[in-house]
Amino acid sequence: MQLIKARITDYRSVEDSSIFDVEEDVTCFVGKNESGKTTLLQALFRLNPVEPAAFDEVVDFPARKTRDRKKLPANQKIPVVRATFRFDDTEIKTIEEDLGPKAMRSPEFEVVIGYRDDDETFELHYNEAAVVDHLRSALDLPAAAAKAISDAKTIGDLLDALDALEEPPSAASALADRIRGWRDCDLGLYLIDKYASPLMPKFVYFADYDTMPGKVSLPDLVRRRDSGDLKRGERALLSLLDMAGVAPEDFQDSDQHERLIRELENAGNVISEEVFDYWSQNQELEVQLKVLTPETGAQPPFNEGPILQVRVFNTRHKASVPFDDRSRGFVWFFSFLAYFNELEDAGTTDLILLLDEPGLSLHGRAQADLLRLIDERLAPKHQVLYTTHSPFMVDPDHIQRVRTVIDMERGGAKVSSEIFKADEDTVFPLLTAMGIEMTQTLFVGEHVLLLEGPSDLIYLDVLTEIAEANGSTGLDPCWVKTPIGGSGKLSTFVTLLGANKLNVAVLVDSSTKDVGAIQRLRDNDQLARNGLVEISEFTSAADADVEDLFDRDFYLDLVNRAYATDLTTPITAADLNAKDPRVVRQIEAEFKKRNITARFNHYKPAAVLLREQAALTPLIDPATIARADQLFTRLNSLIPGR
Numbered sequence: 329m330q331l332i333k334a335r336i337t338d339y340r341s342v343e344d345s346s347i348f349d350v351e352e353d354v355t356c357f358v359g360k361n362e363s364g365k366t367t368l369l370q371a372l373f374r375l376n377p378v379e380p381a382a383f384d385e386v387v388d389f390p391a392r393k394t395r396d397r398k399k400l401p402a403n404q405k406i407p408v409v410r411a412t413f414r415f416d417d418t419e420i421k422t423i424e425e426d427l428g429p430k431a432m433r434s435p436e437f438e439v440v441i442g443y444r445d446d447d448e449t450f451e452l453h454y455n456e457a458a459v460v461d462h463l464r465s466a467l468d469l470p471a472a473a474a475k476a477i478s479d480a481k482t483i484g485d486l487l488d489a490l491d492a493l494e495e496p497p498s499a500a501s502a503l504a505d506r507i508r509g510w511r512d513c514d515l516g517l518y519l520i521d522k523y524a525s526p527l528m529p530k531f532v533y534f535a536d537y538d539t540m541p542g543k544v545s546l547p548d549l550v551r552r553r554d555s556g557d558l559k560r561g562e563r564a565l566l567s568l569l570d571m572a573g574v575a576p577e578d579f580q581d582s583d584q585h586e587r588l589i590r591e592l593e594n595a596g597n598v599i600s601e602e603v604f605d606y607w608s609q610n611q612e613l614e615v616q617l618k619v620l621t622p623e624t625g626a627q628p629p630f631n632e633g634p635i636l637q638v639r640v641f642n643t644r645h646k647a648s649v650p651f652d653d654r655s656r657g658f659v660w661f662f663s664f665l666a667y668f669n670e671l672e673d674a675g676t677t678d679l680i681l682l683l684d685e686p687g688l689s690l691h692g693r694a695q696a697d698l699l700r701l702i703d704e705r706l707a708p709k710h711q712v713l714y715t716t717h718s719p720f721m722v723d724p725d726h727i728q729r730v731r732t733v734i735d736m737e738r739g740g741a742k743v744s745s746e747i748f749k750a751d752e753d754t755v756f757p758l759l760t761a762m763g764i765e766m767t768q769t770l771f772v773g774e775h776v777l778l779l780e781g782p783s784d785l786i787y788l789d790v791l792t793e794i795a796e797a798n799g800s801t802g803l804d805p806c807w808v809k810t811p812i813g814g815s816g817k818l819s820t821f822v823t824l825l826g827a828n829k830l831n832v833a834v835l836v837d838s839s840t841k842d843v844g845a846i847q848r849l850r851d852n853d854q855l856a857r858n859g860l861v862e863i864s865e866f867t868s869a870a871d872a873d874v875e876d877l878f879d880r881d882f883y884l885d886l887v888n889r890a891y892a893t894d895l896t897t898p899i900t901a902a903d904l905n906a907k908d909p910r911v912v913r914q915i916e917a918e919f920k921k922r923n924i925t926a927r928f929n930h931y932k933p934a935a936v937l938l939r940e941q942a943a944l945t946p947l948i949d950p951a952t953i954a955r956a957d958q959l960f961t962r963l964n965s966l967i968p969g970r
Contacts, residue, residue, distance in 0.1 A: 364741025
């Protein structure tokens, strides 16, 4: 059975959420702090909670509408949650085997809960006449008896007709007894009692503060367990003991501590292995459980032993710390999985998981681990609804899962699937998530060649085409050429892309000030081996730009064409300072000498070559093609397997 849509009214900050659809696997509620996301989950939780929870009319009804509430008749139920569920195919088949193939007009039904009545109200869509026909058709009656019950259209009519038979066959008596066994002899109530209510999923609510305690007094834990006063985090701790096959009472026998410790180690290992299937942040942790005696002067309840302490051992640093002292993110991750396993092991397998701001304390990559846990471990078996305001908890591949939550000035929290109609603060995590995805994919591939600017990209493309046309080596198309807008950004981009385990190489001018920083990145394995490629490797000068790959006169022609309106006379080789090895610096000096107000732009000559490629490329000399061949051979060698 699945939850397919819901509506929340008159609950705390929600006066009317409007109807919102729920995805069959994962639904993500995005909104600002205090927008009402938690309120929505807490209301849904009360539909069929896995642990006791109820509404309090005085506390939970919106304060602004108190006067309206007091005007309502005392016995009038006030709806809070209207939820629509759908029987799955297997459940419908079971119902049809029981009541006939046309028993249900729709697999969907509505459940309403609210104030002043702890019971749910169900609205199912069934075909009573078809059910009567099915039940009647199963009876092998004499002609007279069959005729006597043939006019019945309702279950009540059928029961009256069966009771009126003078000598009813055993099958007719059995059917009458069966109907009398239904609550109030009512078909709708029978469907509720037999199918709708028992098959409804249990709702599980888990928040950041529900984490497992690092230390408990076992006698105190036993007392509160027996009185039903356990918190969710403590239930997670009990689930660890249950996985070990022990109970808190077992620790009273001091002779058994060694065996119990071994069992606890085994239980800790089981849940740790599952955690580390999804926790990529630190694989060098082990969860340990220790049995301690109370400390002198300890405050209640820790003055009563034995004390069970959970510790986390770091195999790298060879030291352990109390569970409570680990990062909040790890503590939440571990606690949730332990609590979830306890529910599954208890046989509560049909669940709807309500996760309130999961991963709030997690690093961005760990939040990605949590999304993977949701998709791979939880969603295949259970519906998951979670709230967030973190862009890392919004999966850009599944934007259809998102529902925005906005706290309106009048009417409280509203839920909508029209995600980009929300205000800019609400939609910010979505835009950020999409931006992160774009930076990961738009200009990035497995093999990334970072360039200082777009002019470098044009020159490499043109030279590749010319080189290949002349039988020489061009740049391998596996390279994703990525201009990053200046040499000062190179080391930053190398760090970002290298962190994603991509094969990164950098083509730089030999005079780039950032070369030293990039070399350090290469030394730290964030750059491909020999992945720092300097232009000077392919020119006769130690100081060179990508433009120095070309013959100087050819490049001057590009400059003169690009700045024809700014130059009174073309620049010639004789105008330049031949002692300077870099042609770009020579031209910049000539611009300054001629008092040309336009700042020399590296891109403009490259754009001329691109626009007039057909006319200009035949003018490129063999020496330039040879230098390009050397450059491309060097770059292509950095692709593994080439």
